[in-house]
Amino acid sequence: xxxxxxxxxxxxxxxxxxxxxxYISVGMSACGIAAGAQExxxxxxxxxxxxxxxxxxxxxxxAGMCFAEPLVEVKANGLPVVTYGKVTEEIAMLILEKxxxxxxxxNDSVVNIR
Amino acid sequence: MVKRIVLIKDTAATGPDTTRDFYNRFLDGVREHxxxxxxxxxxxxxxxxxxxxxxxxxxxxxxxxHNVQNSDIERIISRTIExxxxxxxxxxxxxxxxxxxxxRNCGLIDPESINDYIFHDGYKALSTxxxxxxxxxxxxxxxxxxxxxxxxxxxxxxxxxxxxxxxxSTPKYIICNADEGDPGAYMDRSIxxxxxxxxxxxxxxxxxxxxxxxxxxxxxxxxxxxxxxxQEALIQCHEAGLxxxxxLDSKFSFDIDIRLGAGAFVCGEETALMASIEGKRGTPHxxxxxxxxxxxxxxxxxxxxxxxxxxxxxxxxxxxDNFAKIGTTSSKGTKVFAVTGKIKNSGLVEVxxxxxxxxxxxxxxxxxxxxxxxxxxxxxxxxxGVIPNKNLDVLVDYDNLQKMGSIMGSGGMIVMxxxxxxVDIAKFYLGFCVEESCGxxxxxxxxxxxxxxxxxxxxxxxxxxxxxxxxKRIAVSMQKASLCGLGQNAPNPVVSxxxxxxxxxxxHIINKHCRAGKCVALLTYTIIQEKCKKCALCFTNCPAKxxxxxxxxxxxxxxxxxxxxxxxxxxxxxKAVSKE
Numbered sequence: 001x002x003x004x005x006x007x008x009x010x011x012x013x014x015x016x017x018x019x020x021x022x023y024i025s026v027g028m029s030a031c032g033i034a035a036g037a038q039e040x041x042x043x044x045x046x047x048x049x050x051x052x053x054x055x056x057x058x059x060x061x062x063a064g065m066c067f068a069e070p071l072v073e074v075k076a077n078g079l080p081v082v083t084y085g086k087v088t089e090e091i092a093m094l095i096l097e098k099x100x101x102x103x104x105x106x107n108d109s110v111v112n113i114r
Numbered sequence: 115m116v117k118r119i120v121l122i123k124d125t126a127a128t129g130p131d132t133t134r135d136f137y138n139r140f141l142d143g144v145r146e147h148x149x150x151x152x153x154x155x156x157x158x159x160x161x162x163x164x165x166x167x168x169x170x171x172x173x174x175x176x177x178x179x180h181n182v183q184n185s186d187i188e189r190i191i192s193r194t195i196e197x198x199x200x201x202x203x204x205x206x207x208x209x210x211x212x213x214x215x216x217x218r219n220c221g222l223i224d225p226e227s228i229n230d231y232i233f234h235d236g237y238k239a240l241s242t243x244x245x246x247x248x249x250x251x252x253x254x255x256x257x258x259x260x261x262x263x264x265x266x267x268x269x270x271x272x273x274x275x276x277x278x279x280x281x282x283s284t285p286k287y288i289i290c291n292a293d294e295g296d297p298g299a300y301m302d303r304s305i306x307x308x309x310x311x312x313x314x315x316x317x318x319x320x321x322x323x324x325x326x327x328x329x330x331x332x333x334x335x336x337x338x339x340x341x342x343x344x345q346e347a348l349i350q351c352h353e354a355g356l357x358x359x360x361x362l363d364s365k366f367s368f369d370i371d372i373r374l375g376a377g378a379f380v381c382g383e384e385t386a387l388m389a390s391i392e393g394k395r396g397t398p399h400x401x402x403x404x405x406x407x408x409x410x411x412x413x414x415x416x417x418x419x420x421x422x423x424x425x426x427x428x429x430x431x432x433x434x435d436n437f438a439k440i441g442t443t444s445s446k447g448t449k450v451f452a453v454t455g456k457i458k459n460s461g462l463v464e465v466x467x468x469x470x471x472x473x474x475x476x477x478x479x480x481x482x483x484x485x486x487x488x489x490x491x492x493x494x495x496x497x498x499g500v501i502p503n504k505n506l507d508v509l510v511d512y513d514n515l516q517k518m519g520s521i522m523g524s525g526g527m528i529v530m531x532x533x534x535x536x537v538d539i540a541k542f543y544l545g546f547c548v549e550e551s552c553g554x555x556x557x558x559x560x561x562x563x564x565x566x567x568x569x570x571x572x573x574x575x576x577x578x579x580x581x582x583x584x585x586k587r588i589a590v591s592m593q594k595a596s597l598c599g600l601g602q603n604a605p606n607p608v609v610s611x612x613x614x615x616x617x618x619x620x621x622h623i624i625n626k627h628c629r630a631g632k633c634v635a636l637l638t639y640t641i642i643q644e645k646c647k648k649c650a651l652c653f654t655n656c657p658a659k660x661x662x663x664x665x666x667x668x669x670x671x672x673x674x675x676x677x678x679x680x681x682x683x684x685x686x687x688x689k690a691v692s693k694e
Contacts, residue, residue, distance in 0.1 A: 003354065003355030004354040004355055004356055004362070005362055005363055006241055006362065008354075009232055009237060009238075009241065012229050012232045012233065013232060013233050015229075016229055016230065016232070016233035017233065025224075027221060029303075029304055029307040029308055029339070030303065030307060030337070030339050030340075031300075031304075033339070058224050058230075059224055059225070059226060060220075060221050060222060060223060060224055060225065060308065061219075061220040061221055061223070061225050061304060061305075061307050061308015061309055062220055062221060062304040062307065062308050062462065063217075063220060063221025063222075064217060064220065064221065064304070064461050064462035064463060064464070065459070065461050066460055066461035066462065067458070067459040067460050067461050068159070068160060068459075068461075071221070073221070079116075079119070080119065080173050080174055084159075085159055085160060086159065103116065104154065105119065105154060105156040106156075107137075107156055107157040108157050108158075108159055109159050110121060110156060110157075110158040110159055110160075111158070111159050111160040111161075111162075112160075112161075112162065113119070113121060113158075113171065113173055
């Protein structure tokens with residue numbers, strides 16, 4: 001990597017803003033991992049690859065809602081950004097099938113929407 | 115095409131959950147209006163509101179209705195959903211209680227990608243100060259912001275920086291104190307794991323302001339993921355030239371290393387921490403001289419807490435004045451609290467200073483887990499004290515908590531309900547401090563041990579009434595004579611529980627009774643003969659074989675054999691075992 005200067009910052013910001021389209025973001029701090037976030041992340045990684053979903057998979061830190069870990073944030077299909085809580089591997093599949101593939105939110109798991 | 119999303123959640127504290135029932139009714143209503151294609155109805159798991167009955171959140175307008183009844187469905191659909199009218203009698207106008215500054219990027223950015231941080235305004239503050247600000251102006255900006263150290267004592271950050279800047283000696287050092295050890299507190303870990311770059315940027319700004327050339331992260335080794343994330347972040351910074359010589363083509367050069375703490379609580383104290391970095395035994399030494407004059411290897415050193423440093427880029431980027439608009443006169447900005455214990459929604463909350471404690475507990479975190487009353491809140495970890503239920507309306511800032519006999523500390527908040535025994539709590543914290551005392555000075559080493567012995571005696575029913583006076587006397591001498599904060603503050607849990615719950619101590623001593631049922635030695639299990647159906651469940655289940663009798667004559671518990679495990683009470687189907 002070459003050294004950053006002010007111009008690189010601008011390039012990166014432009015590049016990233018073009019890149020911030022649809023994403024699934026899994027909370028991967030110690031609290032999330034303890035609650036099973038790694039398994040959930042693996043499900044997403046495997047399914048997105050095998051079924052060719054056009055969505056980016058990210059890791060993020062703890063959003064503070066430790067009671068609802070593992071947390072998964074989804075931005076897809078022009079819907080508002082939705083945070084799902086207490087996501088299990090089954091719910092992860094539901095998120096992919098309903099939310100990502102069919103623009104339907106998953107019942108009984110939403111903890112935040114913005 | 116979906117135009118609106120309606121989220122439904124029953125937030126009433128009592129009664130059965132009606133979310134599903136209301137959801138079906140609402141769906142029927144939507145169907146009648148032939149809007150199924152346009153309106154998506156979703157049952158939510160949590161909307162962040164508690165005790166507001168049925169709550170509806172309508173997106174994308176972000177309208178929140180509370181205490182909604184079944185009879186309101188028709189007008190909500192016909193007026194709000196079809197015609198975008200707001201129903202004034204149902205609307206819940208509540209400003210968001212949380213303001214995220216230190217946690218601004220946590221849960222938002224990818225902590226393993228420097229590009230994602232840069233995209234979210236990362237390094238804007240650093241590039242501004244390197245090109246436009248003199249070090250004095252940076253300190254001025256900090257002064258305007260009124261930022262005080264978030265590690266516990268609340269010393270104004272700008273004063274630390276200024277004192278270090280004016281000391282004529284080089285090299286100077288910046289240390290990030292990430293040795294978070296209070297039981298139940300983990301906000302620093304979250305920031306380290308979720309937003310490592312903003313701490314690094316905070317350290318760089320501090321280094322520029324005081325003229326330091328080298329920084330250290332002192333992280334406890336029990337945080338392996340935090341260490342890994344910081345390590346990766348430092349590598350990426352090096353590769354990008356954001357650490358090293360001539361950063362961003364300026365004259366500013368700075369580098370950061372990591373030092374791991376082996377898990378001694380006392381190493382969170384700044385002088386012990388520096389000794390530990392130097393490779394010496396982690397024991398504190400007297401101040402002054404303060405670290406800003408003579409710190410690491412005798413050189414001027416600034417030691418800031420993780421949360422403090424995470425606030426710094428925001429202050430520079432948004433301006434000190436903007437930061438100072440949040441909070442109270444003496445305490446500016448926000449504070450992250452780790453709310454744990456008997457609480458419904460445990461987790462991290464970041465609230466403006468001066469928020470009533472009650473709002474944190476009930477409005478943000480949803481009250482106690484059991485639904486019982488809050489008995490007290492322990493703040494500040496083992497160095498803090500308890501705040502009893504009657505003082506829940508206290509406005510949380512550094513000075514108010516101090517007046518209550520507690521401290522802000524690093525921000526741990528442990529909620530206790532009526533099932534918790536205050537003597538037991540004091541014993542737990544004292545036990546922690548005794549184990550963590552480094553043993554260098556006598557008041558802490560001996561005083562702590564003696565207090566613990568007395569508390570043990572009281573909880574075993576062997577206490578004497580004079581013990582209370584003795585406790586107070588030892589506490590005062592520890593506070594006055596201990597060398598560092600650990601010993602000075604170790605008796606705080608005892609002092610504050612004695613202050614607010616002295617009658618509970620007396621109950622233990624005189625009546626040999628623990629009202630919370632926590633102190634095992636003071637409990638007696640007895641079988642209430644009138645209720646007993648002689649089913650023999652307790653008899654067969656007692657692991658200590660302390661229950662004797664047969665199905666004809668009934669059963670009784672032999673107190674001399676009883677280990678007070680509570681198994682008999684647990685298995686009894688007729689509530690015929692009493693615990694007192």
